[in-house]
Amino acid sequence: xxxxxxxxxxxxxxxxxxxxxxxxxxxxxxxxxxxxxxxxxxxxxxxxxxxxxxxxxxxxxxxxxxxxxxxxxxxxxxxxxxxxxxxxxxxxxxxxxxxxxxxxx
Amino acid sequence: xxxxxxxxxxxxxxxxxxxxxxxxxxxxxxxxxxxxxxxxxxxxxxxxxxxxxxxxxxxxxxxxxxxxxxxxxxxxxxxxxxxxxxxxxxxxxxxxxxxxxxxxxxxxxxxxxxxxxxxxxxxxxxxxxxxxxxxxxxxxxxxxxxxxxxxxxxxxxxxxxxxxxxxxxxxxxxxxxxxxxxxxxxxxxxxxxxxxxxxxxxxxxxxxxxxxxxxxxxxxxxxxxxxxxxxxxxxxxxxxxxxxxxxxxxxxxxxxxxxxxxxxxxxxxxxxxxxxxxxxxxxxxxxxxxxxxxxxxxxxxxxxxxxxxxxxxxxxxxxxxxxxxxxxxxxxxxxxxxxxxxxxxxxxxxxxxxxxxxxxxxxxxxxxxxxxxxxxxxxxxxxxxxxxxxxxxxxxxxxxxxxxxxxxxxxxxxxxxxxxxxxxxxxxxxxxxxxxxxxxxxxxxxxxxxxxxxxxxxxxxxxxxxxxxxxxxxxxxxxxxxxxxxxxxxxxxxxxxxxxxxxxxxxxxxxxxxxxxxxxxxxxxxxxxxxxxxxxxxxxxxxxxxxxxxxxxxxxxxxxxxxxxxxxxxxxxxxxxxxxxxxxxxxxxxxxxxxxxxxxxxxxxxxxxxxxxxxxxxxxxxxxxxxxxxxxxxxxxxxxxxxxxxxxxxxxxxxxxxxxxxxxxxxxxxxxxxxxxxxxxxxxxxxxxxxxxxxxxxxxxxxxxxxxxxxxxxxxxxxxxxxxxxxxxxxxxxxxxxxxxxxxxxxxxxxxxxxxxxxxxxxxxxxxxxxxxxxxxxxxxxx
Numbered sequence: 001x002x003x004x005x006x007x008x009x010x011x012x013x014x015x016x017x018x019x020x021x022x023x024x025x026x027x028x029x030x031x032x033x034x035x036x037x038x039x040x041x042x043x044x045x046x047x048x049x050x051x052x053x054x055x056x057x058x059x060x061x062x063x064x065x066x067x068x069x070x071x072x073x074x075x076x077x078x079x080x081x082x083x084x085x086x087x088x089x090x091x092x093x094x095x096x097x098x099x100x101x102x103x104x105x
Numbered sequence: 106x107x108x109x110x111x112x113x114x115x116x117x118x119x120x121x122x123x124x125x126x127x128x129x130x131x132x133x134x135x136x137x138x139x140x141x142x143x144x145x146x147x148x149x150x151x152x153x154x155x156x157x158x159x160x161x162x163x164x165x166x167x168x169x170x171x172x173x174x175x176x177x178x179x180x181x182x183x184x185x186x187x188x189x190x191x192x193x194x195x196x197x198x199x200x201x202x203x204x205x206x207x208x209x210x211x212x213x214x215x216x217x218x219x220x221x222x223x224x225x226x227x228x229x230x231x232x233x234x235x236x237x238x239x240x241x242x243x244x245x246x247x248x249x250x251x252x253x254x255x256x257x258x259x260x261x262x263x264x265x266x267x268x269x270x271x272x273x274x275x276x277x278x279x280x281x282x283x284x285x286x287x288x289x290x291x292x293x294x295x296x297x298x299x300x301x302x303x304x305x306x307x308x309x310x311x312x313x314x315x316x317x318x319x320x321x322x323x324x325x326x327x328x329x330x331x332x333x334x335x336x337x338x339x340x341x342x343x344x345x346x347x348x349x350x351x352x353x354x355x356x357x358x359x360x361x362x363x364x365x366x367x368x369x370x371x372x373x374x375x376x377x378x379x380x381x382x383x384x385x386x387x388x389x390x391x392x393x394x395x396x397x398x399x400x401x402x403x404x405x406x407x408x409x410x411x412x413x414x415x416x417x418x419x420x421x422x423x424x425x426x427x428x429x430x431x432x433x434x435x436x437x438x439x440x441x442x443x444x445x446x447x448x449x450x451x452x453x454x455x456x457x458x459x460x461x462x463x464x465x466x467x468x469x470x471x472x473x474x475x476x477x478x479x480x481x482x483x484x485x486x487x488x489x490x491x492x493x494x495x496x497x498x499x500x501x502x503x504x505x506x507x508x509x510x511x512x513x514x515x516x517x518x519x520x521x522x523x524x525x526x527x528x529x530x531x532x533x534x535x536x537x538x539x540x541x542x543x544x545x546x547x548x549x550x551x552x553x554x555x556x557x558x559x560x561x562x563x564x565x566x567x568x569x570x571x572x573x574x575x576x577x578x579x580x581x582x583x584x585x586x587x588x589x590x591x592x593x594x595x596x597x598x599x600x601x602x603x604x605x606x607x608x609x610x611x612x613x614x615x616x617x618x619x620x621x622x623x624x625x626x627x628x629x630x631x632x633x634x635x636x637x638x639x640x641x642x643x644x645x646x647x648x649x650x651x652x653x654x655x656x657x658x659x660x661x662x663x664x665x666x667x668x669x670x671x672x673x674x675x676x677x678x679x680x681x682x683x684x685x686x687x688x689x690x691x692x693x694x695x696x697x698x699x700x701x702x703x704x705x706x707x708x709x710x711x712x713x714x715x716x717x718x719x720x721x722x723x724x725x726x727x728x729x730x731x732x733x734x735x736x737x738x739x740x741x742x743x744x745x746x747x748x749x750x751x752x753x754x755x756x757x758x759x760x761x762x763x764x765x766x767x768x769x770x771x772x773x774x775x776x777x778x779x780x781x782x783x784x785x786x787x788x789x790x791x792x793x794x795x796x797x798x799x800x801x802x803x804x805x806x807x808x809x810x811x812x813x814x815x816x817x818x819x820x821x822x823x824x825x826x827x828x829x830x831x832x833x834x835x836x837x838x839x840x841x842x843x844x845x846x847x848x849x850x851x852x853x854x855x856x857x858x859x860x861x862x863x864x865x866x867x868x869x870x871x872x873x874x875x876x877x878x879x880x881x882x883x884x885x886x887x888x
Contacts, residue, residue, distance in 0.1 A: 012884040018877045020627030021634070025884035034884060049173040054643040056883070057631040061604025068631045068639050073603060082603070083535055087177065100884075 008094070008101045016100070022065060024056035027091075027102050034093055034100060035060055035076060042076035043093035043102050049086040110136070110207045112403060113198055115188050115347070116214035117141025119150055120376025120392045122169045124212050127400035129178050135403075137180045138206055140198075143235055144185035146175070151389050154420065156239035157267035164236040191351040193369040210403055213348055213359055213367070213374040217341035217387065222255075225316035225323075230255070230335045233264045245334045246273040252334040253277075253322045255314050257284040259388075259417055261338035262301060266421045268336070269305045276307040276330060278314060278322065280339075288417050288428040292439070293446050293463050300424050300444070300464070341387050343378045358385040363409040364402040365395055375399050382412060390416050414477050425466040430476040431459030438486040440493075447493070449485045456481050457488070468492025470504035477503075497551040506545050506552075512538035517549060521556045527563030529553055534569065534605075565823050567609050570602035575613060575823055582614055588621050590614060590628035600628070608633070609824030612711065612747055616819055620863040626876055635881055636868045637694055638709035640687065645694065647686040648708035649701050650744065650867075653718040653736035653756075654682025660703060667700050681715035681753065683708065692881050695872035704867035711825070712747045713815070714754070716740035717765065721758030721775070730775025732758035735804045739773070742812055745864035749822040749831075752815065767794050770818075770828040771811050776800070780807035784814050784840070785832030793829045796837040799845060809854065813844045816857040 033046035033056030053069030156162030257279030283294030354368035358380030391413030445464035502515030637645035721732030736756035766772025768788035786795030
């Protein structure tokens, strides 16, 4: 489905993700969650390091997401856990001509 | 990066994991390889008994860390392969699969093997050490008329209890004249045996087993116990073969010095395989002490391990038993009454060296700490009495307050001071103490109160980030006529920072504005975005509305068809008399709802749940009221309404209370000549009998009062405050006044009607009219 050009992967259309929500997608065998924020996009590993919760289903605020399973909270810019030592990988995500592109870091 | 030598940890048990973590904490760069002989990554062997549960258990649920931890920590893990040979001089280990691992240092965490005494026919006995053993035991127990467990120590009793819970009659056979003789003195053991028997496990003391025959277990005196399953749990033997073959000094265990180094400077040993100053520990607590010392040794820091005080806790439901240190000694004081036995042991100088708490383990944290620190006391009896009354203030900083998240008192106090934090809610959210089962929250509140010199808590903030209370936000919503969470965020910033309060804001605005409220799905928890309850694996559970627990054959057929068609892995009868279809993927939900043709049961929401009923006058010979009809009427009247927290209800047709009305948020009970309405009951993590709100003559009046109470709770309670917590906070008298006053009651009922009219009785209709075209889809449409 996805077309790979360089290392950027097209993951969907802009309209696929509602404002302040996340949706997940597999890129290179890795589950990535893409979030639509008031001022742009964010992408992080979709699996919570605590117990594997789906971060794409979390509650989203302006720059963080809260895991729906046990409430671990991660910064969408740095990937760092709020109030803990866990970190999730942060990936590049861009909007081009109405399409969403992800680049794993 | 793994190619360069580093640290090799041999053994993937609790000790191996603890060593990996302690080493990584001190050195982010050193290469670590963990070799696990079992086909699993490290799991919590202490909770092995849970794998004997009737439905089977998943060792994955016992995992100490998720896969991502190893990835993030840069720990290379090999599973299902054993180290067959260790060459300390060359720094090389050979693995069973023919490969080699090189190392600068190796840490042996090889643990122990179950000890099996010489028995004729002993090959037919089961041991209880790993998940495969549990599977074998459960399978054998399925057809067994009786099981025998040889060994009345900690492990044996836990195994016996698990077998009894499987429904298999079980006998514990013990060689000596008292249970747990390593931890208990005679009187405590004498109390423990009947307590174990009350749980359905027979106890046979002073019985030496000689042989296992096809019909049972034969003892030295020639007598026999008929059984078709024998589990041996008499102790463990350190696993030392690898060390011995490598030329390391081995006594009972692998001999280590105070730095946990073996006779070869490149090799350390930690846990049940290690022998330190002649002692081999077979319990979990010393492992963590040892892992810390081993990591310090490897990091080149000066350190010394002086041994650990053995502590034990029997993990058998219904028996409180905690021991620390010696059970007997030069000075002993005992406080025994009925089924409880509390003992403190001191040395001749008055230093505490042991404690036994059975049947009443109050103050255990404080007493364990007293044993650990060899606290001096002139009056041990006073210390014992004081511990049972111990408040949070007297707990030592090292005492663990929250067992779910492993938070000690010191960390909580530090967080309160650093914050500074002003409410229990803040402390829970910062420290995570109380965020698990919540049972330690009273201690957390007590610590907060102490730190604030007894000052009242700051108000519970609806939005802690912006320090806004529910009342402050409500005032803003009313004044500015705000109709959505987005407008509230714009007006005062609430919900923008961490977002956790958005569902609370959504509830508040919907409650205040009723029909004018504008839904924004980003403000809802995932359950309320897809109208199903998220499960630990990211799938969802589906619970259709089954009013009063009454279901038609046709509905049952449709439910069965859906379970088959969508290959749902489990169909479960719930505690609320409904049917739960588990394991549905998000994108399957709309089709499942369509095929069910039943409305949503709101089982996923902070909303009115089910109304449980008994058969009442329809069939029951004791029934005084028509519980089913009244329950269904009540459920219809309440369904679809969202609430500050979930609301569970029940209607019982007589005071025998078969529908458990006394322990529901709202419970109706038919009595001779009328109905009683109970509110604020609970039977979850907190158990509380509801308060009697009113006794009335007719079911119509009872329903009306129940609805008035529901509306009162909807308007007054804090977000996520259950009715029992609300009633404990404000008291039943005030609630009674508000709900029973005729004018106020009429006003409450009027506001209830408006809210009910604005509510969505079946959000599952979004299958035909989704709020967003991709409401139920991931980007790639499949997981």
